[in-house]
Amino acid sequence: MVGVNGSFQQDSALEWELVQRRLQCEQRLAASRNVTPAGLFCPGLFDGWSCWFDTPAGVTAHAPCPDFITGFEPNRTAHRHCESNGTWFRHPETGAGWSNYTTCVNLDDLNWRTQVNLVYVAGYSVSLVALVIALAVLSYFKSLRCARNTLHTHLFASFAANNALWLSWYGAVVPRPAVVFANGAGCRLLAAALSYGLLASYTWMLCEGLYLHTLLVAAFVSEARLVRVLAGLGWGLPAAPALAYSVLRATDADPAESGQCWINDSKYLAVLVAPVCITMALNLLFLCNIVRVLLTKLRAGPRVGSSRPSSTLLQALRAALLLVPLLGLHYLLTPFRPEKDHPWEMAYELISAVTASFQGLCVATLFCFCNGEVLAQVKRRWQHLMFRPRANSCTATTVSVRQVRLDPLHY
Template sequence: MASGKVLEETYQKWVQYKEDCIEMIENEPLLQGLFCNRTFDRYACWPDTPAGFMINISCPFYLPWYEKVSQGVVRQRCGSDGLWEREDSGQVWRDMTQCEEEKEVTSQEVGMFYTVGYSLSLFTLVTALIVLLSFRKLHCTRNYIHANLFLSLILRAVSVIVKDTMLERHWGREIMKQTDVREMLSHQVSLTTSQVMMQYCVLANHYWFFGEAIYLYSVLIASVFIDSNKYLPYICLGWGTPLLFVLPWVVMKLMNENKECWAVNENMNYWWIIRFPILFINFLIFMKILKVILSKLRANNQSGYPDYKLRLAKATLTLMPLFGIHEIIFIFATDEQTTGVLRFIKVFFTLFLNSFQGFLVAVLYCYANKEVCSFISDFTSFS
């Protein structure tokens, strides 16, 4: 997926390339005889070219992959009539094969993996949500919390896919094959909006994990929200609290960093506004719950040390993807600070867990839930 920083830099370099070209057009002396006029076709800068000649110029330096194609050239042919040759479609003929980016198999494989993960998660989450909401006997605070968590994961997946699709569609590699690179800016408002919505959905997802953690902790220890039959406080926590962090982030971005469609963080303090509080809180309550589980396993242990150690390990591995603890691993390794192999590992690791997280949650909270399975079994038998 294209990054906001690369896209913004590409446009700025294109502007510089265009200005240099205009300066050349205005100041270079004219050729003698019959020739094709100098021009800027919004892809490359073409000097005056004698009729009947093929002109080769270096690949434009604004291309994001310029370092890979710096030795390449783009070609146009000036016809014998002093006009640039055209294709059957009417477009000016241009050979830019040497300036195109080579396809990266690894990137395609990661993208396919990512798409499969989110598609599987969306299917299982939507089905699980329908199951929990369709049967009245499954309606209770616990399952309402599960349902909202499913919904937050669905919205997160959709918002991520929409944002990335918009970036790929409007600012991806194909934009360089179009006639006007300025089209890259025509969708900045919608892209910025999609970025804000994605951040809200991601944050709401984290706070619903927090709600799940609070409920689990209340079951293990005591009631945090006194009336267990009311889940309004959870609604406020899951859908309302994210606004307290997203809105200040939006204000700071508008005032101090209103560029690059907000897809990159130059000032990491703004990023910490929306991410650090909930990741830190989730990590603390995760450790607290593990401590409680450990104490209960020790108290109820009848088979010796290895048994409860194994059960604790299983509980830990189960809770980690549910509370998003895997994000703690790369919390300080942002896209702006990682390169090379570390960046690839981070992208692969986070995309795998984030894209399949919804599937894991749906399985653990619905498909593998004994209460749900028992009810569905009774329902199908009765039918």
């Protein structure tokens, strides 16, 4: 059970706030001494979290739940019972005066959100490992260095940075109320970096869509120049809204905006939402036009054997489905957030956690681990390492010579 007694101690980051709350409580109690309850009553006090006023014997007092304790819902109330003899209820185990804060916690909701956070952490961790491996593979093989894979490398890097930032947030801020309440420069810088990392990942999805659309629509285009332009846009474009959002929150006089490591929703959230919505809208237009162009080209091509229009449509549909995670279009479903306590809220939270945290794994798998060019290079490298000639092994030399004869591309 959640309660507070006289021996309550809090982390140093909260001590200053508790001192201020104690002083405010003492002032309010002093002002209320002019009117005291008739008969026996329990004298008002500060229990370490909340202020309790003079309460008649046999009555249970109520107070709003503290808003600085993670997991507490401020719209709920705690209670403290005044016994019939004019003394506050004492906990049977500790023997100290006790305020009941059990009602401040929605245990079912807290457990559920804890599980959702674990899904985020697991997804971001797995995706980060997959993205790092994909980056290493694309960087290692020189034969894979082309305009398309260069853009994939930038996209993977933006996802990896975003995942690493979120893991830092879930590890260093979310489970530590003292850090949130202290509102230090470090956690605010992390929040600002998170806003940039989030926008950068969306911007690079837009760059992927713009690249594919340009190659299909434009007859003549310099891929090298296009990649340079997209690299500048991908890393530079998110800086302006992320900086604006951070400055607005840091300079706002309202503690709800500038405090608590910016962990709460903000009235300035539109600064981040607007570019994300624009990115999704443009990528949706790109995808529709890409499918249209693919269908046109596939239908115009020669038909072999029993090829039918339905197979052409399936080919275009398959290509479009592969582009959905690359362009981030699955996020088009997540803006429609149900209201709190809605029957679909839990399903929404779980789907959002899975799609957001495992996107890096999905993209790395589709466009690196399952890429035919990548698999061919890895296979050749593996064969080279396994069958390369060794000076002290005649058998290995013989096998290696046979392998070279069978595979002219062996190096």
